Every structure is written in C-alpha cells, then in structure tokens.
Amino acid sequence: xxxxxSIKNLWVYFNNIPVLEDINLSIRQNDFLALIGPNGGGKTTxxxxxxxxxxxxxxxxxxxxxxxxxxxxxxGYLPQYTHFDPNFPxxxxxxxxxxxxxxxxxxxxxxxxxxxLNALDTVGxxxxxxxxxxxxxxxxxxxxxxxxxxxxxxxLLLLDEPTASIxxxxxxxxxxxxxxxxxxxxxxxxTHDIGVISTYVEKIACLNRxxxxxxxxxxxxxxxxxxxxCPIELIAHGVPxxxxxxxxxx
Amino acid sequence: MIDIFQYEFIRNxxxxxxxxxxxxxxxxxxxxxxxxxxxxxxxxxxxxGGIGLGYLLGINPIIATIPFSILAALGIGTIGKxxxxxxxxxxxxxxxxxxxxxxxxxxxxxxxxxxxFSYLFGSILAVTxxxxxxxxxxxxxxxxxxxLFHKEFLAISFDEEFSEVVGVPxxxxxxxxxxxxxxxxxxxxxxxxxxxxxxxxxxxxxxSRRFTHNIKNLMLLSIFIAIVLTIxxxxxxxxxxxxxxxxxxxILGIGFLLSSLFEYSIST
Numbered sequence: 001x002x003x004x005x006s007i008k009n010l011w012v013y014f015n016n017i018p019v020l021e022d023i024n025l026s027i028r029q030n031d032f033l034a035l036i037g038p039n040g041g042g043k044t045t046x047x048x049x050x051x052x053x054x055x056x057x058x059x060x061x062x063x064x065x066x067x068x069x070x071x072x073x074x075x076g077y078l079p080q081y082t083h084f085d086p087n088f089p090x091x092x093x094x095x096x097x098x099x100x101x102x103x104x105x106x107x108x109x110x111x112x113x114x115x116x117l118n119a120l121d122t123v124g125x126x127x128x129x130x131x132x133x134x135x136x137x138x139x140x141x142x143x144x145x146x147x148x149x150x151x152x153x154x155x156l157l158l159l160d161e162p163t164a165s166i167x168x169x170x171x172x173x174x175x176x177x178x179x180x181x182x183x184x185x186x187x188x189x190x191t192h193d194i195g196v197i198s199t200y201v202e203k204i205a206c207l208n209r210x211x212x213x214x215x216x217x218x219x220x221x222x223x224x225x226x227x228x229x230c231p232i233e234l235i236a237h238g239v240p241x242x243x244x245x246x247x248x249x250x
Numbered sequence: 251m252i253d254i255f256q257y258e259f260i261r262n263x264x265x266x267x268x269x270x271x272x273x274x275x276x277x278x279x280x281x282x283x284x285x286x287x288x289x290x291x292x293x294x295x296x297x298x299g300g301i302g303l304g305y306l307l308g309i310n311p312i313i314a315t316i317p318f319s320i321l322a323a324l325g326i327g328t329i330g331k332x333x334x335x336x337x338x339x340x341x342x343x344x345x346x347x348x349x350x351x352x353x354x355x356x357x358x359x360x361x362x363x364x365x366x367f368s369y370l371f372g373s374i375l376a377v378t379x380x381x382x383x384x385x386x387x388x389x390x391x392x393x394x395x396x397x398l399f400h401k402e403f404l405a406i407s408f409d410e411e412f413s414e415v416v417g418v419p420x421x422x423x424x425x426x427x428x429x430x431x432x433x434x435x436x437x438x439x440x441x442x443x444x445x446x447x448x449x450x451x452x453x454x455x456x457x458s459r460r461f462t463h464n465i466k467n468l469m470l471l472s473i474f475i476a477i478v479l480t481i482x483x484x485x486x487x488x489x490x491x492x493x494x495x496x497x498x499x500x501i502l503g504i505g506f507l508l509s510s511l512f513e514y515s516i517s518t
Contacts, residue, residue: 051415052415053411053414053415072415073417075415077412077415079409079411079412084408084409085283085285087459087463088283088407088408089279089283089459089462089463089464089465089468090404090408090463090465091463091464094404095408098405098408098409098412098413098416099416101401101405101413101416101417101418102417103417104399104402104419105398107401108401132463134463148412152416
C-alpha cells in the first residue's frame, strides 16, 4: 500500500537533549496506528514533526511526498489539550469552519459551510451547530474538534490523546466513530488506553525516545514491557475491556 | 444638559468619546478574549516614551506616539515568543524601558512640559480638532484591518497551534493584532491617558461578554456600552468638576460592578 508519511533517521533535540532518536517510520494509506509509550517519550513531538510544527534536527520527513509544511494540507489534526476559555465567543460551526481555512482574505464559501455541516453530521453533533463551544461537555467538544479536523477532507488524521478528557461511556462511541472514519483516511492515534489498542487498532508503534516496535498489535503488546517497564498493570487494565466486549456480542 | 453643547470643547469631547468607544469596543474584544490585557498595559505605558519624544522634537506628542507604541508592540510580540523569556518578562521590560525613555526625553526637552499630566491621566475636554482627525484616521485603519483579517484574528485567539497547521500565518497575524492594540492605545490616550488606557481596553468588553457569545455582537455591544459609560463619566466630571479620565474609569468600574450584580441576580 502507498506510503503517505515516510520518516527516515529522524533526530529531534530540545536544549541539546535528544527527544527523538533515529526514528524510522512509515505510515501507509488505510493504516490505523496507535502510538504508545510513556509520558515524555516523544509521541506528541513526533506528531508535531509530521505536522511541520517542529523542525527535525536531523533526518528526513516526507508527508504525501512533500515537506511537512506543504503535505500537511492533507492532514486533519486534533491537538492534545485544547485549553480554551469556556466563555470564548465562538459557535460550534465557527470552530469547525476553521478546518476549512484556505488563506488570507478568502472568506468561507457556501461549499465550506456545507462541508463543515457534513463533518458535524458525521460526528453526530449537527444539532449543536449554533451552540457556544463552552456549553458542551468534554466528549462533545472532542467530537466537534474531530469534525474540525475532518472538515479539511484529510487523507490522514492525527489524534493526540483524544479520549483523555472524556468519560469511559463516551469513549466507546468515540472509537466507533474512528472505525467509521477509518474507511476514508489513515488514522494515527496517540493514546495511553491499552483497552483501545487491544480492541480497535491494527498496528501499534511503541515510542520511548526511540521507536521500539512498529507492526501488528499482538506481537507489539509483548514489547510493552520493554518500553513501559511496568507491563502487568497496563495489560491487566486492557483485559476487562475485552471481556466486556465479548459479553455484549452474545 | 443641552446648554453645555454650545461649547466647542464639549462637542469635541463627545466626538472623542464616540471614537474612543469604537476603538475600545473592537480591539478591547480581542484583548479580552485573547487574554492579552497586560500586553495592552505594557504597550500603553511604553507609549509614554513617544509622548516624551514628541516634547523633545517639538512635534505633536500623539503623532510621535504612533511609531513608538508600534515598536513597543513589536518588541513585546517578538521577545515574548522566545521560550526562554516568556510574555510576562517581555511586558515588564518594554513597559518600564518605554516609560524611562519618556522621562529622559522630557528631561532633555527645553523648558517646561506644560500638559504632561493630561497625557498620563487623560483630558478628553482638551481634545483638539487635529486630535480628532488623527483618532478618526486610526479608527478607519483599525476597522478596515479587522474586516480584512477577522477570520485570522478569531482563529489565533481560539487555537493558535491548529491555526498554524491549517496555514494561518500565525506569527504575522499576532504581531498585526498587537500593532492594532498599539494604534488603539494612541486613540485612547487623549481620553484617559497612558496609565488608565487599560480600563477602556478591558471593561466594556468584559461587561459585554456576559451577554453575548457572538464576536460581532460582542464588539457592537462593547462599543455601545463604552459610549454610554464614557459619556456618563464625561458628564459627571463636568458637573462635579472632577478629572475626566479618572471619572470615566470609575464609571467603567461601576458599570462592571453593576453588570456583575445583574448577572448574579438573574442566575439565582
């Protein structure tokens, strides 16, 4: 399958301390990849390199065959925390329209509004289009921000800990949404939620400064011990989730 | 109240109050929602350097303040984005250095600086027709810029990182917004002086945002509230013979208090 992101021998330093060491990673069309690893392991940094927000100190990054600043036009992005003032004067539709931004002076066309409304429909938030963003719950905000990301009609969706701020009840429907989106775009997801990894994603990449593993999840889960240093607790956390899944199917 | 309109200085003061309100309604909205109140404070205090320069060069202090406050804005914007300093440090540096320059310039100026106090604390009753023309031109520049770039200003105020990813020139837009704050400081100086400018940049927008969550309505309501409160302040200062700038600021403060009580009473 076609490579959409290719990273070769990537090094990133913050104040002379390496944050990413010699990363080699390809993302292909239709990948559904979870990027896991301890806090401070460089997961967010790696996403920001792909987005062209952080310049690598060494190595090559190609996004859709171009440099990240060019290639990111085809990326939808959900940042880790969007800290905004709950009173910020902006409606849900206005937030999603930001995803349609095409350049200075150009105002949003009717087509942009249509696409934004479709994106809201996809995430199940259409009825909230005129609400002020601060009036929504954490899970609803995440859905709106996903709509903002997919309003760009991207070929790759980067999600940085999308479920950290939402309750477990909402998480399940959030992942169902991702499974739906997966048909249209590659998805890379930074997460700590092992339950999710064992249920939904197809590939994992373990990152702790270096890339420890990249491939199918079953073999990767064994590698977790090497990265996290405390595997039992994390994998145990995933088990009840899987049991619950089977239960429901009966 | 009608008879006081016969004086030219009263008419000028009223026109100035309206121009000032338009500025602070529009730019104050961005200052409050982007939480750059103290950048506004830094720029306005640094603008005192421009006033001093005006005295030293013998030109209209308001004219001299325009390039000076823009430099202060660019200084804060550029230094503040460097991670090793941070915005608050940048504000501290520019704020104090600008004022110190003003003091030195005035000390070097020949003779005595006559209405220095009015630039520090405002004197809207002393606004000349020339001042009004400058304020009008600056207002036109501010309004046109906001019409052109409102999408970008809203985007960087809400989520700077995402804006960068979708291609908003965030750094340029941020500096442009700070330059607009600088120009609005110049408009406001005549009304309330460099030290009290911050009240006009924050209070009308802070009151309005209790009542609307639409940025355009927020600006319009802020303009309306600013007009009502500044003209009330102006009127009271005239009646009781009090300093106009300080009276206007106190009326703004009372307006904020009343809006808080109003919000509290409808929420319980």
